[in-house]
Amino acid sequence: MFYSVKQGMGDYRTHGFLEIGIKLIALSSKRYCGKDFSMKNIDAMIAGHICLDITPKFPENLAGKKLTDFFIPGKLVNVGESVISTGGAVSNTGISCLKLGVRTALMAKVSADMYGTEIINIVKKYGADTSGMQVARGEQSSCTVVISVPGIDRIFLHNPGTNDTFGYNDINFNIVKTAKLFHLGYPTLMKKLYVNEGAELLKIYKKVKSLGVITSMDMTLPDPASESGKINWNKILKKVLPYVDIFLPSIEEILYMVDNKKYWKLRNSSKRGDIISVFSGDDLTAISDILINYGVKIIVIKCSERGLYVKTSNAPVISGAVKWQDRELWAPTYRASKILSAAGAGDSAIAGFLVAFIKGESIVNSLKIANAVGWQNLRAYDAVSGVGTWKETIDMIRDKKVPFNELDTKSADWSCIENEQIFERK
Numbered sequence: 140m141f142y143s144v145k146q147g148m149g150d151y152r153t154h155g156f157l158e159i160g161i162k163l164i165a166l167s168s169k170r171y172c173g174k175d176f177s178m179k180n181i182d183a184m185i186a187g188h189i190c191l192d193i194t195p196k197f198p199e200n201l202a203g204k205k206l207t208d209f210f211i212p213g214k215l216v217n218v219g220e221s222v223i224s225t226g227g228a229v230s231n232t233g234i235s236c237l238k239l240g241v242r243t244a245l246m247a248k249v250s251a252d253m254y255g256t257e258i259i260n261i262v263k264k265y266g267a268d269t270s271g272m273q274v275a276r277g278e279q280s281s282c283t284v285v286i287s288v289p290g291i292d293r294i295f296l297h298n299p300g301t302n303d304t305f306g307y308n309d310i311n312f313n314i315v316k317t318a319k320l321f322h323l324g325y326p327t328l329m330k331k332l333y334v335n336e337g338a339e340l341l342k343i344y345k346k347v348k349s350l351g352v353i354t355s356m357d358m359t360l361p362d363p364a365s366e367s368g369k370i371n372w373n374k375i376l377k378k379v380l381p382y383v384d385i386f387l388p389s390i391e392e393i394l395y396m397v398d399n400k401k402y403w404k405l406r407n408s409s410k411r412g413d414i415i416s417v418f419s420g421d422d423l424t425a426i427s428d429i430l431i432n433y434g435v436k437i438i439v440i441k442c443s444e445r446g447l448y449v450k451t452s453n454a455p456v457i458s459g460a461v462k463w464q465d466r467e468l469w470a471p472t473y474r475a476s477k478i479l480s481a482a483g484a485g486d487s488a489i490a491g492f493l494v495a496f497i498k499g500e501s502i503v504n505s506l507k508i509a510n511a512v513g514w515q516n517l518r519a520y521d522a523v524s525g526v527g528t529w530k531e532t533i534d535m536i537r538d539k540k541v542p543f544n545e546l547d548t549k550s551a552d553w554s555c556i557e558n559e560q561i562f563e564r565k
Contacts, residue, residue, distance in 0.1 A: 182241040182497050184318035185233035188302050188325035189247035190281035191254045192226035202289035224521035225261045228324020231483040231522040234265045235490030240529040246271035248305040254280035273309045275301050287480045303330035306339045321347045322355040327367050337375035344382035355385040358392045372396035381434030387489050389441040415443045419549035423448045441485045446471045463502045467564040470506035471546035473514040483522025488513035507536040
């Protein structure tokens with residue numbers, strides 16, 4: 140039987156056997172480099188958003204220019220070869236976890252089309268267990284064109300595709316219950332998870348917690364003009380966060396969702412047009428206090444070039460976390476001499492943090508490892524190629540050859556931990 144798949148430009152006619160092929164690819168990835176990645180040994184289950192990223196390489200001579208200098212109607216812009224890679228939290232965080240040496244399974248939804256085939260093929264090469272991947276018919280897999288011009292923050296042209304229909308019934312909870320940690324990324328880009336006041340998202344996290352699995356969640360910044368951007372995310376978070384152990388948004392994302400007035404006030408006061416350079420340590424404390432009151436045990440806030448912040452509850456923290464109770468820390472980023480692309484840097488940092496947590500590292504080391512993996516990500520055009528091994532990462536934080544960026548907390552009650560170059564609020 141034949142069926143039609145609309146893909147990019149044109150209308151492709153393809154065999155119904157393509158869907159079967161994708162499923163076979165997914166099921167064939169339980170062994171990698173001689174290692175058995177059977178479900179009984181999963182450390183991290185990474186679920187949620189996945190897509191195919193197409194990232195053209197822009198010439199260095201465009202650095203320092205504005206997009207309006209060369210993105211002009213009718214103008215041809217010459218670029219280099221395009222990097223074809225997977226993107227989204229499932230790929231970026233999941234593959235980074237694999238490269239850092241923990242057994243990782245992926246759970247997302249693609250279509251039986253050419254994009255879906257390529258997505259499965261790419262993640263399979265890294266050894267991810269993809270037996271939990273769902274393959275849909277009559278839909279299109281997600282795709283993103285990443286505009287990453289030197290010296291300019293990235294722009295994403297994104298089609299959510301099958302991510303919009305991913306929900307509770309697409310999760311194999313028999314696999315989830317075998318994992319130590321369940322992480323779901325980008326519900327803000329997945330329509331079924333945020334409509335009806337997040338009922339589907341809440342249903343997922345309630346079920347996972349009932350299985351005794353540690354839970355984690357990451358977000359993206361919604362487009363204010365989009366359906367997701369108009370959702371009352373604060374209301375959703377109040378319902379869902381009691382079932383989330385580790386929450387890892389960016390400062391922009393969480394202020395937009397929970398304190399929208401503060402977000403726009405800071406953004407309007409910034410010459411850069413974002414809030415990164417103007418928020419203070421007091422802003423981090425205030426927003427994290429709200430989230431911990433909602434029920435999160437560990438709140439990690441990504442602050443772009445200003446580092447990684449963490450605050451933990453004063454209640455007993457998750458078993459296995461050493462000296463994590465009632466802490467508030469802020470770790471500066473490592474200095475990058477050259478940045479090829481920042482695509483997926485936040486997801487890589489999340490992977491570093493989660494892997495360090497799974498391995499029982501201290502809270503200080505977990506922050507350093509997260510920032511180190513985020514720094515490694517900057518070495519490549521795609522979101523995962525730059526990420527190193529666990530040994531390389533540990534060696535990096537121990538040998539101290541890569542310097543930290545200076546960190547201005549913009550508040551007085553932070554002090555640097557001796558010999559650690561990490562700030563703690565007392």
